[in-house]
Amino acid sequence: MKRVELVVVGGGPAGLLAAATAASWGVETLVIDENSSSGGRLRHETDVMPEIQGYVGLRGFELVAALQKEVERPGVKVLTEAVAWGLFKDRVLGVARRAHIPSEAENFSLPAKKIILATGAAENPVAFEGWTKPGVLxxxxxxSLLNLYGVLPGRRAVLVGGTDLGRRVAAQLTAAGMEVAAEVEPSSVQAVIGTDRVERVILKDGELQADTVIVAVGLSPVTELGLMAGAVPGCIPQLGGHCLLHDRRMRTTQPGILVAGHAAGVDDIRVLLLTGRIAGLSAASELGKLAEEVSDALIAQAWAEIKAITATSPRWEARQRLVRQREARGDER
Ligand SMILES: Cc1cc2nc3c(=O)[nH]c(=O)nc-3n(C[C@H](O)[C@H](O)[C@H](O)COP(=O)(O)OP(=O)(O)OC[C@H]3O[C@@H](n4cnc5c(N)ncnc54)[C@H](O)[C@@H]3O)c2cc1C
Incomplete structure (x- = not known):
C-alpha cells in the first residue's frame, strides 16, 4: 500500500488543526477518527471557548465546525468510524473501519511517512463498591447523553470529584432540569447501593438518595499507540500523568511519530491547539515542504503563545520538564 505522507490519528481540535496546518504547506494528509464525525470531545461542549487562534466567542461545537472547515482543503481526507488499533515498525498503523453492512467492514494496514498522535485524553475512574452499576458514569x-443525544442520565445526581469539567457538566445538567444534590470527595464514597441501578450513595458520614453518580476526578493522556511503537513516556502529574516525551517540535522519541493535544499532556484548550499547530509545522518541515528556518520561526512564535497562556500555571514548568527530558535523550530518536 502507498505510504501516506501524514496520518493524523484523532480528529479532535488538536488533530484537525495539525492536519490543516500541514496541508496548508502542501502535505498530503489523512485524518482518522473512530467517531461518526470529527471534532473530538468539543463536539459535546456548549460552553463558550476562550479566544483561540483568531476564533472569538464560539461555543465548543461551533469551534469544531470552524476547524472542520479548515480541513476542507485539497490534500486532506478525513476518514471517520475508523479506529487505529495498533502502531507497528516503520510507522505502519493497523486500522479497522466500521461499515453499516457488517460484511463490508474493513481492516487494513496504513503505512505513513509521518504520524501525529492526537488521540486526546481519557477520564480517570474511581473504584468503590457498586461503581459498575447502571447510573454510575x-x-x-x-x-454526551445530554448534548449529543438530548437525554438526561437521571433525575438526581451526586457529583464525585470537583474538577472544572465535572462542575461544568453539573451546571449543564442542572440547566437542563436535573438536580445535582451534592458534590462529594472521592475518598468519602463507601458504596453505591441499588437493585437494577443507583438508588443510594453511602458516604463515610451519611448517605444520599440519588439515581445517578457522576465521576469527575481528572484526565490522563491517551498514549497507547505511542507506547506500542516504543515512544518513551515520562510521568508529569501536572499534565495528567504519563505523557509521551516530546521536544519543542512535538517529536516523540520514535522517528516520524509526533504528538499533539491532550495526548501530549492534559492542558488548556488554547495550548492543545497550539501543540497541534506545532506538530503540523514540524511534520511539513520534516517532509521537506517547509524550509526549516521558516518552521523554526513559526514554532518559536507558537511556544511564545503557549508561555503567555500558561506562564502562571504549574503546567508551563511541567511541560518544560517534559521537553527537557526528551531533549536529554538526544539522537536516540
Ligand atoms: C470552556 C471549555 C470547555 C471545555 N469543555 C470540555 C468538555 O466539555 N469536554 C472535554 O472533554 N473537554 C473540554 N474542554 C477541554 C478541551 O477543549 C477538549 O478536551 C479538547 O477537545 C481536547 O482536544 P484533543 O484534540 O486533544 O482531543 P479530543 O477532542 O479528545 O480528540 C481526540 C479524538 O481522537 C479519537 N481517537 C482516540 N484514539 C483513537 C484511535 N486509536 N483511532 C481513531 N480515533 C481515535 C477520539 O475518539 C477523539 O475523537 C473544554 C475546554 C474549555 C476551555
Missing part, C-alpha cells in the same frame, strides 16, 4: 458520558 463519568462526566463526559453524562455530557
Amino acid at each position: 463519568n462526566a463526559w458520558a453524562a455530557q
